[in-house]
Amino acid sequence: MNKKITIGSRGSKLALIYAQKAKDKIIQNTNIKDEDIIIKEITTKGDQVQDMRLSEVGGKGLFSTNIEKELQDKKIDIAVHALKDMPAIETVGLRTNTFLKRNDPREILIAQSGKKLNELKINSIIGTSSYRREFQIKKIRSDINCKLIRGNVDTRIKKLNDGLYDAIILSYAGIKSLEIEDKITEIFSIEEIIPSAGQGIIALQCRNNDIEIISVLDEINDKETSSMAHAERNVLKVLEGDCETAIGTHAIIEEDKIILQAELFSLDGKQRFFEKKSSKINDARELGKELGEILKTKSNNSYKR
Known part of the structure; x- marks a missing residue:
């Protein structure tokens, strides 16, 4: 390949770790050099709107639409996504058929008190922006109050430390990638909480007519x-x-x-x-x-x- 490859990613710390993983995989499995791959940060609406449920402001596409637009406009060659944040229906003209080896798909609890879910005080407040997590938690403990929380991992942990919540639920994969496992107070088994589709999977997307990039991505799937x-x-x-x-x-x-x-x-x-x-x-x-x-x-x- 005789041109530079541009990888598009959200600008959060975690998203950029995922983009770097993708870049490293390409370098390891092809003859493309480090200096020939550029990572471009793209702001998404999901990063800008922080105080509402995604379903109230346009759904999962909030995290992918801007990145996909850059792909369609040929401003980037590869888009990196957390698969769980992608809408179920594919965007016309784009191809999502490359996935890096799955990270741990389980869910985790971080509690202010260092307690597990069953040890939290009655009517404790747990932060989540997901109806799935809310209903799964209430299946285990019906007295728990779930309150909306948005923002990247660091923001959510800060809100927890500020006393706005008694605990928060996050994906283990993100916490592992950020290397902050010491903050975890409980890891839920898959049987206790079935995760979101694609949780722990990094997905790589390209234009479906870009034969050169498809051949690169096929090497790392x-x-x-x-x-x-x-x-x-x-x-x-x-x-x-x-x-x-x-x-x-x-x-x-x-x-x-x-x-x-x-x-x-x-x-x-x-x-x-x-x-x-x-x-x-x-x-x-x-x-x-x-x-x-x-x-x-x-x-x-x-x-x-």
């Missing part, structure tokens, strides 16, 4: 993670899931099998619909669609407005 990503995302696609959809879905691979589980909550969080199925790895995408259809039928669309 993690096959197992790719199967998990497509299975989990297809559950969302069938449900037409958005920011208001309280859905957790998680896949694991055992030998030649992929095992997928998902839980979906009604809009008010009072009903929970669960399903678990497995298939051959090659049928991962179909498995995701099948699970989505089952949940759609079981829930009778009670998860939608």
